[in-house]
Amino acid sequence: MSPRAPLRPAHPWGGALRGGGTPPRPPTKKHLCFMMFMLSTAGCTGSKDSAAGSVSGGRSARAAALIIDLHADLGQDRYNRFAADSAALAEALGALCADPSASPPTTEGVEAARAAWWAARGPWKQAELIRFGPTVEYPERLGPPIDTWPVDPSAVEALVAGEGPLDAATFAAQGARARGLPVIEHLLWADGAATAARLGAEPRRCAALVGLSGDLETNAEALAAAWADPWGPRLTAPGAGDGDRYDDVQDVVDEWVNRMAFTVENIRGAKLGGPLGEGGGSSAQPALAESAASGRGLADASDALAGVAAAWAGGDGLGVIDLVEDEALAARVQQRLDASADRLSALPSPLGQTVVEQPELVQRAQDALNALQVSLQVELAPAIGVTVTFNDNDGD
Amino acid sequence: MAAARTGLRAWLGKREDDAGLVLFRVLFGLLAAGAALRFVAKGWVEALLGAPPVHLPWVRGLETPSNTLLYLLFAAQVLGGLLVATGRATRAGLGLWLAAFVYVELLDKTLYLNHYVFLTLVGATLLTLPWGPGGRFAGGAPRWARALLQLEVGLVWLWAGLAKLNADWLLRGWPLAAWLPRHGDLPLIGPLLEAPATALAMSWAGAAYDLLIPALLLWPRSRATGLALVVVFHAAVGLLFPIGVFPWVMIASATLFLRPDWPRRLAAHLGQLRPAPALDHAAPLSAPATAALLGIAALLSLWPGRHLLLGWDAAWAERGHRFAWRVMLIEKGGMVELRVVDKATGKVRVERPRDQLRPWQEAQVRTQPDLIRDYALLLADQAKLGGAEVAVYADAWASLNGRPAQRQLRPDLDLTRPEAELWAEGWVLPLGGRWPGDPD
Structure with missing residues (x-):
């Protein structure tokens, strides 16, 4: 059988054969070296050269440098920013709800908290393509408690209506749909202009926001730390340690490129297609829009696409484009990225309203994203060797 | 014409030392059992067959059995393979292995592999041979037996070589140009594998290998070279592309081209003298059997080229791609x-x-x-x-x-x-x- 060129959502034969995760390990020499490397090179990548140094040599050298750069410039940068923004959100909510009885929340305070939430959402969505490592793998698996959508309002409202504590520890024990960014969004936006008044009238509602933001801040910090270690060595020097998730550099490159394509598909299919009614209905489903309460759905989509663009072009270091020899293909991917970003940004917000009133505009954005996905998944992946090609049960 | 027919029947009916075929039986049985054990050991019985919620079977509506039955099917393959290898119940072993193996292969079209088809073909051929007690051939092995197996093995290489005579392979070096750079981190040869010229050179070498290897193995004076090439080529391919038992299958199959008594000669060389068997008088193969054999040979020879005869696009549309020994051609x-x-x-x-x-x-x-x-x-x-x-x-x-x-x-x-x-x-x-x- 001829080897195929599939992008893979996971390693061939899935995680079942590799185990669902690896137990925590004490830092090894490799870990420590990596952490020193991260500290010493943070912010010192001033040229297009890789953070690992000037890259000379063939494709394998560039690929090895690429995964270091993507880990640092995209992953670590966004997660660090997300942790900082989550701390800012917790601070804003702490100020808003410092003493609801004596000093009732104001509309200005609510707006400041909303702005902090909006800001924290940015780096998080830009890192959406990183659906590997500590966001999904055990024991960390920090993605679900940070952002599971849609939210379960009844679970949150039940907590608020109850009598138990509402601190961060309380929410840490809750299911994913009752914590994280979407739940904070629900509490900050569901009451519209009456939010400040309700928070003042219901101190436990304010306390829940503080508890939720504390839980979020803890998880965001844990994510940034776990991304650095133990996932840093695993993602930048794969195959060198016991229990590594990835066998070699190409394995990690595959992961990044595959996630680029799947993120584009997710924007097209779930973020836009879901509200359009592609799930089986013949009419629009505005309630399925992401971040519907805050109206950030389109910004979420644009941020997610920005993450794909960052992985493609690289920051100060290398991007996936640096593995592409075919200039026509590189130009096509760039053109389609730009077109997708343009059409997304041209959509009127909120998305829930646009899918009802101007679905043809949403479909135009989907068409652009579809073309981008074709380029990433069908053309780019085989062109740079991102293929399953053969695997242990495969052959020719 | 009549003389040619008579000569062919006499040649096909000729008896020869069965040592080579017996050793091939042993190797085949071990590979069959080993492949099944490997499948189980890798956890693939559940991962590939038991766990997926849906399959795309070759026969619409064919149900995937329970995990217990699946494991029994693989146990049957192991048992069948061992029976074949030991020669204790060669036919029963082949029948058992073949039934279980084919049934498993029918469960999901996405698991299609050319070398599984090849194993099936060889297993079915072995089943038709006149095995005697102990997995030997009383009075020597009929020449047609080894000839049919040689044809099957040779056709794999020949059609694989013919399929490589296209512009993608010969002029662009694809798909090797996409696959080889993945191994750029290998010590010593890594940088070489990243060079586009290497893909092109390996493409030409691969096509030449496939096209020439049957002739090299058939011609006595080049046989040793051919065998060495088989071992080196398949070992290298096995190193670069993890393709399971395929390299071992082809190396074992290449032994069919050696002199029929090669194991006996090798044993003698190692100081283990074994007397040669007494060969029966060479009775010509019957006319109906000869006709059937020629018919099978024609079918085996032409079937892989059906897309050429019918004008199908085997690469892009993949019509006629399977069961045609079109290996390593598509990315x-x-x-x-x-x-x-x-x-x-x-x-x-x-x-x-x-x-x-x-x-x-x-x-x-x-x-x-x-x-x-x-x-x-x-x-x-x-x-x-x-x-x-x-x-x-x-x-x-x-x-x-x-x-x-x-x-x-x-x-x-x-x-x-x-x-x-x-x-x-x-x-x-x-x-x-x-x-x-x-x-x-």
Whole structure:
């Protein structure tokens, strides 16, 4: 059988054969070296050269440098920013709800908290393509408690209506749909202009926001730390340690490129297609829009696409484009990225309203994203060797 | 003409030392048992067969048995292989192995492998041989037995070589140009594998190897060279591309081209003298048996080239790609979504193969037209269980050997229509074709 060129959502034969995760390990020499490397090179990548140094040599050298750069410039940068923004959100909510009885929340305070939430959402969505490592793998698996959508309002409202504590520890024990960014969004936006008044009238509602933001801040910090270690060595020097998730550099490159394509598909299919009614209905489903309460759905989509663009072009270091020899293909991917970003940004917000009133505009954005996905998944992946090609049960 | 027929019948009926065939039986049995054990040890019985919620079987409606039965099927393969290897019950062992192996292969088309087909073919051929007690041939092995096996092995190389005589392989070095750089981190040879010229050189060498190796093995004076090449080539391929037992199968098969008494001679060389068996008088093969053998040989020889005879596109449309020894020729990227339209209500929903298939299944489906249609039929069957009649349309994109992506299937054809109708309608768009409205 001829080897195929599939992008893979996971390693061939899935995680079942590799185990669902690896137990925590004490830092090894490799870990420590990596952490020193991260500290010493943070912010010192001033040229297009890789953070690992000037890259000379063939494709394998560039690929090895690429995964270091993507880990640092995209992953670590966004997660660090997300942790900082989550701390800012917790601070804003702490100020808003410092003493609801004596000093009732104001509309200005609510707006400041909303702005902090909006800001924290940015780096998080830009890192959406990183659906590997500590966001999904055990024991960390920090993605679900940070952002599971849609939210379960009844679970949150039940907590608020109850009598138990509402601190961060309380929410840490809750299911994913009752914590994280979407739940904070629900509490900050569901009451519209009456939010400040309700928070003042219901101190436990304010306390829940503080508890939720504390839980979020803890998880965001844990994510940034776990991304650095133990996932840093695993993602930048794969195959060198016991229990590594990835066998070699190409394995990690595959992961990044595959996630680029799947993120584009997710924007097209779930973020836009879901509200359009592609799930089986013949009419629009505005309630399925992401971040519907805050109206950030389109910004979420644009941020997610920005993450794909960052992985493609690289920051100060290398991007996936640096593995592409075919200039026509590189130009096509760039053109389609730009077109997708343009059409997304041209959509009127909120998305829930646009899918009802101007679905043809949403479909135009989907068409652009579809073309981008074709380029990433069908053309780019085989062109740079991102293929399953053969695997242990495969052959020719 | 009559003299040639007589000569052929006499040659086919000739008896020869059975040592080579007996050793091949042993190797085949061990490989058969080993492949089954490896499948179990890798956890693939459950991962590939038991766990997936849906399969795309070769026979529509064929159910996947329970895990217990699956393990029994693999136990049967191991037992069958060992019976063959030990020669204690060669025919029964071959029958047991073949039945269990073929049944498992029929369960999911996405698990198709050429070397599994080859093993099946060789196993079926071995089953037809006149094995005697102890897995030997009383009075020597008939020449036709080894000749048929040699033909089967030689055709694999020959058709694999002929299939490589195309522009992608010879002029562009594809798909090796995409695969080899993955191994650029190998010590010493890594940088070499990243050079485009290496892919081209290896393409030419690979084609030459496939085309020449049968002749090198058949000609006594070049046989040792041929055998050495077989070992080196398949070991190298096995190193670069983890392809399971395939290298071992081909190396074992190459021994069929050695002198029939080669194991006895080797043993003698090592100081283990074994007396040669007494050979029966060489009775010519009967006319009907000769005719049947020639018919089988013709079928085996021509079937892999059916796409050439019928004008099919085996690379892009993959019509006639399977069962044709077209190995290592295709690097395809693919992407497919299916629009399921309820015929009664007109409601449309979008289905992605990933929704129900495992990644390794989906990886095959998204690039192969017939598998896309199989998945469409699965969706239609599922809808029917819910009382709905649906039409299924595909948005399928693919790229062959580094070409720009293009739509692979006509998006306006209901894939649940009979296959013959779809071919008549040109459901697979030609390579280089463009559907109106698609992006440049």
